[in-house]
Amino acid sequence: MGVHVHVFAALVRKAVKSSGMPSARQAFVPTPLMNTSSTGLREYVEGNDPIHGRPFMAEVFDQLTRPVPDGELRGEGWDRSTPRYVEAESEEDMHALFQERHYTDFLPIVLPTEERVERMLTGTSHASDEMVGKLRPTIGMEYWHFDVERVAVNAVMAGAAPEHFPVILALASSGDTGRQSSMSSMGNMVLVNGPIRHEIGMNCGIGALGPYNYANSAIGRAFGLLSQNLQGGSVPGDTYNGSQGCNFSYNCITFAENEEASPWEPYHVQFGYDKDESAVTVSYIWGSVWAEYLRTFWEEKLQAMICGLEPGMGCTLVLDPIVAREFCERGLDTKEKLARWIHENARIPQRRFWDHVMLNLIHEEVEAGVEPWASYWNAQPDELIPVFETNRINIVVAGGETNGHFSIFMGSPMRAKFRTNKGKNATVSIDAWR
Amino acid sequence: MAKFRVLNPEGYPPGVTARGMAPSLDTLDGKKLFLVDVGFANSDNFMAQLHGWFEDHRPEIRTEIVRWRNQHIPDPELCERIQADGDAAIIGVGT
Numbered sequence: 001m002g003v004h005v006h007v008f009a010a011l012v013r014k015a016v017k018s019s020g021m022p023s024a025r026q027a028f029v030p031t032p033l034m035n036t037s038s039t040g041l042r043e044y045v046e047g048n049d050p051i052h053g054r055p056f057m058a059e060v061f062d063q064l065t066r067p068v069p070d071g072e073l074r075g076e077g078w079d080r081s082t083p084r085y086v087e088a089e090s091e092e093d094m095h096a097l098f099q100e101r102h103y104t105d106f107l108p109i110v111l112p113t114e115e116r117v118e119r120m121l122t123g124t125s126h127a128s129d130e131m132v133g134k135l136r137p138t139i140g141m142e143y144w145h146f147d148v149e150r151v152a153v154n155a156v157m158a159g160a161a162p163e164h165f166p167v168i169l170a171l172a173s174s175g176d177t178g179r180q181s182s183m184s185s186m187g188n189m190v191l192v193n194g195p196i197r198h199e200i201g202m203n204c205g206i207g208a209l210g211p212y213n214y215a216n217s218a219i220g221r222a223f224g225l226l227s228q229n230l231q232g233g234s235v236p237g238d239t240y241n242g243s244q245g246c247n248f249s250y251n252c253i254t255f256a257e258n259e260e261a262s263p264w265e266p267y268h269v270q271f272g273y274d275k276d277e278s279a280v281t282v283s284y285i286w287g288s289v290w291a292e293y294l295r296t297f298w299e300e301k302l303q304a305m306i307c308g309l310e311p312g313m314g315c316t317l318v319l320d321p322i323v324a325r326e327f328c329e330r331g332l333d334t335k336e337k338l339a340r341w342i343h344e345n346a347r348i349p350q351r352r353f354w355d356h357v358m359l360n361l362i363h364e365e366v367e368a369g370v371e372p373w374a375s376y377w378n379a380q381p382d383e384l385i386p387v388f389e390t391n392r393i394n395i396v397v398a399g400g401e402t403n404g405h406f407s408i409f410m411g412s413p414m415r416a417k418f419r420t421n422k423g424k425n426a427t428v429s430i431d432a433w434r
Numbered sequence: 435m436a437k438f439r440v441l442n443p444e445g446y447p448p449g450v451t452a453r454g455m456a457p458s459l460d461t462l463d464g465k466k467l468f469l470v471d472v473g474f475a476n477s478d479n480f481m482a483q484l485h486g487w488f489e490d491h492r493p494e495i496r497t498e499i500v501r502w503r504n505q506h507i508p509d510p511e512l513c514e515r516i517q518a519d520g521d522a523a524i525i526g527v528g529t
Contacts, residue, residue, distance in 0.1 A: 003480075003526030012528065020453040033529050034475040041476070041483040057487065064522050065459050075452035082444040094438050103443050112441045135445070139506040144445035153441045183529070230445035357475055364503045 001025035001063045005033055006050040010238050018142055023072035025063040027056060102235045104157070105224060105250060112153040120152040123165030124433055128152070133173045135231035137181035137239045146172065146230040154229055158222035163200045164215055167192060167280055169433035171223045176282035176414070176426060178227035178252045179234035181241050184357075186284045187248025189316060189409060190220055190255075191396055193268035194278030196430055197256035204256035206400030209318070211251070220254030223282075248285055253409075255398055261321035262397035263328050264335050271427045278430040283316055283394065285411035293404040294326040299345065305408050306346035306387050311353050312362075314392030314412025315342075320399035323406045339393040347384035350376065456522075465521040466496045470512070473505035477527045484524070 004012050006028040016024040028051040029044040036044070049059045088094040094111055098104050110116065121128055128149040136143045151172045155165055171178075171190065178188050192202055203213035211217055228234035236245075259266040259275070268279040289305050309315055317338075319327070332338040353376060362370075366377045376385050392412050399405065413426035459465060467488070469481045481499045488497045500516075502509045502525075516523050 001522070001524055002528060003524060004528035008528055018447075018450055020451050021455055024455060029480070029527065031529075033477065033480060033527050036476060036479075038479055038483060041480045042486065044480070045483050045487050057491075060524065061462060064462060067458050068455065073455050073457060075454050077450045077452035079449055080447045082442055082446060084442055085439050086442050087439045089437050091438055094440060098443075112443060114439075114441060117441050142448055144447050146445040149441070150443065150445055153443045157443060225443070229443040232445065232447055361505075363473055367503075 001027065001060070003027050003029060005029060005031040007031045007237070008241065009051045011241060014238060015141065017076075020075045020077050022076050023068060027059040027063055028052070029056060098157075102233060103225075103229055105221070105228075109157040109225075110159050112156040116156045117149065117152050120155050120160070120162055120165055121148065123162030124148065124169060126169070126433065132169060133175060135172075135175070135177045135227060137177065137179065137231055137234060141181070141239070142232065144230060144232045146226075150230060151226055154226035155222045158218055158225050160218040160222045161200075161214075164219050164222070166278075166430050166433040167196065167200070167215075167219050168222045168226065170280045170428050170430045171219070171282065172226050172230065173433065174280070174282050174426060174428045176284075177231055178223040178282075179231065179240065179249065180284060181234065181239060183241050183243050184286065185242030185244045185246045186286050186411065187246035188223070188252040189248075189283040189285045189411070190223055190252045191267060191281045191283070192219075192254070192256040192278070192430070193259065193266045193280070193427075194273070194430065195276060196278035197259075202256040204258040204398050205261075206402060208255040208258070208398045208400070209253060216254050216256070217251060220251035223252045223254065224249055246286075253285060257396050258321055258398050258400075261401065263321075263324050263333070264395070264397065267394070267396050268427050270335065273427065273429070279427045280430055281413055281427040283409075283411050283413050283426070284313075285316070285409045286310070286313070288407045288409040290405065290407045292406075294323065294330065298330075302342070303346045306342055307348050309387065309408070309410040310356055311348065311385075311387045312356070312392075313410065314394065315388055316394040316396060316409040316412055317406060318396050318398055318409065319406040320404055321397055321401050322399075322404035324397045326404065335395045336390070338395055339390045342393050343386045343388060343390045346387045348387055349381060350379040350383045350385050351381040353385040353387075459521060462492070462495045462522075464494060464496075466498070466519065468516045468520045468523040469497055469499045470502055470516070470523050470525040471499060472502045472525060472527070474527060474529045477529070480527050 028049050030050055049056045052059050088097050126148050130148050132151055134143040134145045155168045180186050200215045202215045233239035257267055266275055269275050273279045327338055362373050366373050394412050469484055471477045471481045485497050485499055488495050
């Protein structure tokens with residue numbers, strides 16, 4: 001039988017039903033579990049199951065010994081399908097139905113009529129019934145699959161144009177969701193590189209990360225909507241369990257790199273693409289800190305900014321071109337040198353490095369002796385540990401040079417496995433979806 | 435007859451195949467329960483408290499705490515051991 005915190009009761013019901021065992025045995029304890037003392041946890045054990053409304057231990061004994069009817073023992077399977085069409089009495093009713101079914105982000109959408117979807121499909125050479133990929137809200141949940149047409153439906157809803165569609169298809173194919181159901185409420189960052197930035201008029205200059213450009217806005221919104229609808233939902237308490245939610249999710253921080261003003265190679269070129277190819281990268285992002293210029297004590301400030309982030313999950317520096325050039329003037333004239341400087345200089349004590357959820361995430365690797373985690377685990381409590389490995393330090397140039405500002409976002413692409421420091425980067429081809 | 439029709443934005447869910455459950459035990463007396471810590475934060479401490487409850491109140495029920503190696507993936511070797519050596523397992527805590 002399973003034991004869960006009570007806020008996940010709806011999620012548990014959904015998960016066991018979709019796994020073919022709707023009667024699987026469960027008991028619940030209160031929330032939170034994390035940071036609750038041993039005494040508090042013992043009170044959970046001796047207290048009531050908040051979902052079933054009776055003592056937790058009575059529930060445990062009952063679940064394990066109560067006879068289960070033969071039908072329930074066999075489990076339950078059924079055919080699920082999502083019909084091609086949605087019908088309503090009127091356009092107004094359809095908008096209401098889309099909100100009721102959590103198909104939207106609760107802002108007005110463009111209803112995906114056949115005519116509009118057909119027009120969106122002109123933005124790609126791929127057949128409407130070609131399978132694009134699979135998505136799920138989080139690890140452990142089931143994957144849903146989707147084809148080009150279903151991606152186009154969501155692109156229409158977001159207000160996108162056909163010329164945006166190859167970028168949107170690339171995002172859909174990435175395997176990364178724009179509606180991740182982590183309790184930590186992460187959002188996303190979508191970075192577009194290559195010629196398509198100018199072909200579709202994306203903004204990489206003044207206000208690049210803000211709501212000042214059609215392509216940036218529509219592509220980011222489309223990524224969010226397609227994620228929630230194609231993965232089987234993003235409904236609070238059910239398929240979404242971020243405790244606070246993330247405002248980044250409205251647009252997934254979608255922008256283009258200012259490759260022309262950058263002193264460095266474009267981001268996608270770092271990962272094997274030619275600069276004349278177009279590619280998009282999805283990162284998972286939790287928050288950001290901001291600073292201006294590299295002033296007198298820039299090293300101290302940069303160290304403090306990095307050391308204030310949670311370790312392990314990576315960071316993404318988004319630098320105005322002015323700041324990128326300032327780093328070059330200080331000898332950090334490649335992205336690799338800047339990442340190396342951060343790795344070597346931004347360090348925290350071993351005791352604080354491990355005082356974090358990542359201990360749970362890489363427990364297996366520590367036990368198996370995977371480096372650098374094993375050495376970091378075996379270090380003395382006051383020994384200084386790099387906050388991030390170099391492959392988790394991402395550097396991007398964007399902005400219009402109105403001033404020398406920069407932000408450091410906590411988070412990075414997740415497909416480069418931080419557990420093992422191996423694996424492909426999450427940059428995917430846009431050209432493949434033209 | 436519906437007056438307004440649009441295309442469905444949802445993806446294609448997987449089919450659901452029935453999966454059988456283990457029958458219930460007649461009693462827990464004299465049985466061996468594995469308390470499986472799946473590795474989420476503080477799950478180990480919760481299982482320790484659960485283990486303590488059994489020792490204090492129902493010592494005739496044998497319990498052993500074990501840890502799932504990866505919190506997101508079932509541990510096949512551990513599952514085999516539980517099937518071979520145990521009568522039931524309590525797995526948690528899902529957070």
